[in-house]
Amino acid sequence: MATSIADQVPIAEGLFTWPSNDPRLLGSRCTNCGVVTFPAQSSCAACAGTDTETMELERKGTLWTYTIQCFLPNRPPYEGPETPETFRPFGVGYVELPGQTRVETRIKCDDPDSLRVGMEMELVVEKFIEKDGKDIISYFFQPVEAA
Amino acid sequence: MDVAIIGIGIHPFGRTDGVTGLEQGVFAARQALKDAGLNWQDMQFAYGGSAAAEKADTMVSKLGLTGLQFINVANGCATGGSALQSAYMAIQSGMFDVGMAVGFDKHPRGAFTVDPEGSGLGKWYGDVGMALTPQFFGMKIQRYMHEYGISEDTLTRVAVKNYKNGAMNPNAWRKNAFSYEEVAESPMVCHPLRKYMFCSPAEGGCAMILCRADKAKQFTSNPVFLKAAVVRTRNFGSFEVFTQGQALDRADAPTVQASRAAFEMAGVGPEDIDVAQLQDTESGAEIMHMSENGFCADGDQEKWLAEGWTEIDGKLPVNTDGGCLANGEPIGASGLRQVYEIALQLRGEAGKRQVPNQPKTGYTHVYGAPGLSGVTILSR
Numbered sequence: 173m174a175t176s177i178a179d180q181v182p183i184a185e186g187l188f189t190w191p192s193n194d195p196r197l198l199g200s201r202c203t204n205c206g207v208v209t210f211p212a213q214s215s216c217a218a219c220a221g222t223d224t225e226t227m228e229l230e231r232k233g234t235l236w237t238y239t240i241q242c243f244l245p246n247r248p249p250y251e252g253p254e255t256p257e258t259f260r261p262f263g264v265g266y267v268e269l270p271g272q273t274r275v276e277t278r279i280k281c282d283d284p285d286s287l288r289v290g291m292e293m294e295l296v297v298e299k300f301i302e303k304d305g306k307d308i309i310s311y312f313f314q315p316v317e318a319a
Numbered sequence: 320m321d322v323a324i325i326g327i328g329i330h331p332f333g334r335t336d337g338v339t340g341l342e343q344g345v346f347a348a349r350q351a352l353k354d355a356g357l358n359w360q361d362m363q364f365a366y367g368g369s370a371a372a373e374k375a376d377t378m379v380s381k382l383g384l385t386g387l388q389f390i391n392v393a394n395g396c397a398t399g400g401s402a403l404q405s406a407y408m409a410i411q412s413g414m415f416d417v418g419m420a421v422g423f424d425k426h427p428r429g430a431f432t433v434d435p436e437g438s439g440l441g442k443w444y445g446d447v448g449m450a451l452t453p454q455f456f457g458m459k460i461q462r463y464m465h466e467y468g469i470s471e472d473t474l475t476r477v478a479v480k481n482y483k484n485g486a487m488n489p490n491a492w493r494k495n496a497f498s499y500e501e502v503a504e505s506p507m508v509c510h511p512l513r514k515y516m517f518c519s520p521a522e523g524g525c526a527m528i529l530c531r532a533d534k535a536k537q538f539t540s541n542p543v544f545l546k547a548a549v550v551r552t553r554n555f556g557s558f559e560v561f562t563q564g565q566a567l568d569r570a571d572a573p574t575v576q577a578s579r580a581a582f583e584m585a586g587v588g589p590e591d592i593d594v595a596q597l598q599d600t601e602s603g604a605e606i607m608h609m610s611e612n613g614f615c616a617d618g619d620q621e622k623w624l625a626e627g628w629t630e631i632d633g634k635l636p637v638n639t640d641g642g643c644l645a646n647g648e649p650i651g652a653s654g655l656r657q658v659y660e661i662a663l664q665l666r667g668e669a670g671k672r673q674v675p676n677q678p679k680t681g682y683t684h685v686y687g688a689p690g691l692s693g694v695t696i697l698s699r
Contacts, residue, residue: 239458239461264448273564
């Protein structure tokens with residue numbers, strides 16, 4: 173794990189606020205119809221308007237649907253660190269952010285079989301892989317631990 | 320101007336080593352011409368497509384350089400359906416009397432590989448492992464099961480039915496009738512969908528000859544009439560493959576739009592359909608497409624499958640040739656295969672899998688990335 177923030181690179185520009193102690197996903201809101209999209213885009217797919225503003229999205233929401241990816245995805249394009257021997261099924265789903273949009277996301281969860289529609293989820297922004305001596309940072313959602 | 324299908328041809332689906340995709344398309348084209356009693360020189364136009372094999376228009380170097388209008392079609396999984404819809408319009412417009420719709424493909428083994436950047440999704444999307452169509456299918460049916468109480472039992476029954484039908488189809492890829500247990504216990508691929516609930520990319524070719532309906536009897540005693548051919552794309556808010564942010568308000572799927580438009584064009588309703596081919600990329604898709612196409616209410620599929628209503632002797636036989644599950648999915652040919660099967664059924668030539676009581680009206684539906692549907696309605 174790279175220790176300096178300079179050695180931590182977001183997987184894509186404009187996907188989430190970075191560097192940040194409280195990173196947020198970045199979406200956009202149409203100034204005409206108010207529809208929120210993720211990722212941020214410069215035009216509106218709902219009303220065809222061309223004026224949007226970037227906004228930070230909620231960090232908590234509920235799991236709207238999910239699946240469990242049970243085979244190692246093809247490379248390319250997959251860049252995850254697993255080998256066929258170390259691969260473990262992982263969750264992918266849509267998290268509904270109240271009043272905003274549903275974000276497609278990988279799910280960080282040790283036991284994907286415990287996932288359920290309607291679960292409370294929260295954003296995690298952390299290292300996905302190491303590449304060329306740098307940590308590549310991506311976003312995930314994880315179940316909110318029962319208090 | 321009504322349009323008739325006067326010739327149909329197919330190259331067996333599955334894996335044919337040593338035969339290119341293009342050659343499989345040429346084989347299907349020659350079969351269709353023979354069925355219509357016509358020669359390639361009689362074709363005034365052709366629309367053709369393939370996603371992973373050669374460009375369709377290069378078929379002319381094998382079929383003959385006659386100077387005809389040949390237009391390549393590329394429309395994802397609806398490529399074959401779109402070729403047919405284009406041919407339909409070409410005749411309906413009055414510009415041509417007779418021509419061909421053709422499609423073929425030859426995909427590498429394994430899941431479809433997606434180029435996220437070419438699809439406007441950003442490289443990161445593929446890097447993190449989300450550019451996989453099976454995930455979408457898993458997530459869409461997962462939500463549907465949650466909303467409408469569909470069980471895993473119903474997912475299994477769809478697959479068992481389609482493999483059983485495929486076993487009676489000499490052109491199908493998978494001719495094994497998998498048992499209920501074999502499907503239900505096959506490895507999980509993308510929860511809740513298992514290995515034998517998914518179709519695979521494959522190879523194959525299919526072609527049909529279309530002509531003005533008023534001239535059809537010159538060529539054949541058993542024409543099949545294309546009463547509607549419609550393609551629609553997604554509206555804002557429908558739940559589609561590779562949607563990184565989904566709107567909170569759901570819109571009708573493109574299938575719903577295409578289906579409604581096709582029924583209106585044909586002047587018939589779902590209750591008039593005697594046999595249907597519905598896109599079954601996996602078991603969940605066939606279930607959801609039963610209601611998206613207007614054949615049953617959401618959730619009623621539990622009863623439909625349990626009662627066997629979509630079996631060959633049921634009230635609405637669905638995917639009588641085994642569908643994508645038993646035939647695999649060569650993208651360029653897949654939508655045309657559906658029409659081929661309906662034409663066979665309406666002509667009463669479907670052999671062991673013939674739907675009883677001489678079906679009069681049939682229906683086909685293809686769905687593809689990134690959210691488009693093609694529907695046809697046929698009658699004799």
